Amino acid sequence: MKKYFLCLMIVFFFSCKKEEGCMDPSAANYNSDATIENGDCTYNLISININFSQTVNQNPLVLNEMIYTNEANDNFSIQTVRYLISNIFLHSVDTSILIKNVHFIDVDNPESSSIIVNDIIDKNYTQISFTMGLIENENQTNLYLNEDFFPSFVWPEFLGGGYHYMQLEGDYNNLFLGYATHTGPTNGIDYSFTKNFDIPTNIQDGSSITINMEINNWYSNPNVVNLYNGIMQNSNIQAQLQENGITDVFSIVISK
């Protein structure tokens, strides 16, 4: 009994000896013995890429060819794909870091398909989130005057002002008919939406996160949407496109 008591005392004594140190497992100086956070964690810095890709029926986008068919049975080609992705954040358990406020993607400009993110702290990022388009209070006329999507993305003040979220254009059914899937704030309603994706594998220096847009899904699930060339005042279609957008237009892939 005495022996046991001694043992217990020893265990007790050891556990009472509190060690101070950095308790964040993703820190460079993580101390697994620490029981008190001393607030002195240091982190390695890593650089990653955020890429933007586009597919149609899971295959890489091909421009200017009348080779696609949507759920509504319109044949179509794709000539213009431009869109704004905003508020891109990486999240770990205890922090969120802003990668970029607003990013303009234009498939005609290969440089716009990638954001190089230098020197972010090496944490265990578990989620990425972003907004398709611009949320209402960030979508005002005369903001972004010096950005590369000005003035081509201007949504006229007559229609409420601000900026388009997306300009997707091409021909449909015959070469003489153009469609324009132009999304944006319509009749005073904000149709932007935010997506949140889990990051399944730990990202490290040199990793890339690719955000893919499956273009044909804008027109299919759950709403079957026809191609039109005048939807900038049509709340109905904007709402349907938004719902489709939220469902399955975006996906992410992590490499390395």
Added chain:
Amino acid sequence: MRLFNLIFFFIFISYGCKKDPAPISGCTDLLATNYNPNAIISNDDCIYFNTTPYTFQNPYGFPNMNIPENNPLTMEGVSLGEKLFNDPILSADNSLACISCHQTNSSFSDPNPVSVGIDNIAGNRNASALINLGWNTSFNWDGSVLSLEEQAFEPVINPIEMHNTWQNVEITLNNHAEYPQLFKNAFNIDYIDSNHVVMAIAQFERSLISTNSKYDRFLRGEVQLNPSELNGYAIFNSEKGDCFHCHGSQMFMDNLFHNNGLDSEPFNDLGRGKITNNPNDYGKFKTPTLRNIEFSAPYMHDGRFFTLEEVIDHYNSGGKYSSTVDPLMKKIGVGLQLTNQEKEDLIAFLKTLSDTDFINK
């Protein structure tokens, strides 16, 4: 021995005196315009190169102007640029100035469809209106040059425009009664070179800002648009007319290139495609601003339309099909289907973009 020393001393002194009778006084500051390299004593009379900044208010809804770091706008530079712009001295036979083709009351464009140079040879393009150019990201109908400085090199030596040589221009200007001093005042240079000629012209061109049209006053709440103009504004700014997608923002242009359905293939003028060699760019041209459009007839890159009515009829008809025609123009064979009243309204709106202050400059 002493005597010898004394003589030696005198010789020494007299030599010293000969060499340097009295130390020269003058301005000893390298940065001054009257820096005297021989001066030893500073006379505190240095004159420094000093220009007055040319200030302007950035117009409502416009981005920052593109101004090269080495060529800020100054009062001296802008007025020198204006003098050069108006002076036929830049042309080989002293007969043609920039302003001959870019006429003030035509919003600095040519009232003739295509311009004729000093040798009476006509080009194949309409001289662009020069208006709010400080916000353009490329110049000429095909965007062949990226700065106003670079652009101004061209007309002077273009055989079908001013047909001169820059060497000749430099000689003439350096021997002129006024220009050397004006260049000295603007740029602090003693020899006029082509670089500074184009810098002055570019400064003047950047000062050609028009933002006092009826439409601007309407935005500022100073005047009302009448019902016809308001209806035109609505057609312009909605997908009914769909003009704003290319002639958008307060700049009324998008700094991009489009094919607005003027011609079918093969194109006479490849436009943007001639510069990029990309077949997808064939037949595309830079969207011109519509500010002051009332004054800058005739219209389009080749001046094919003489009136705004013809322009609107073109858009209303749907235009011609070609492989590069813009998807936004694609209601081929259908067109905008505007009524006569709506066409008039659209034109009435376009005329609210007229700024008489600008053409009376």
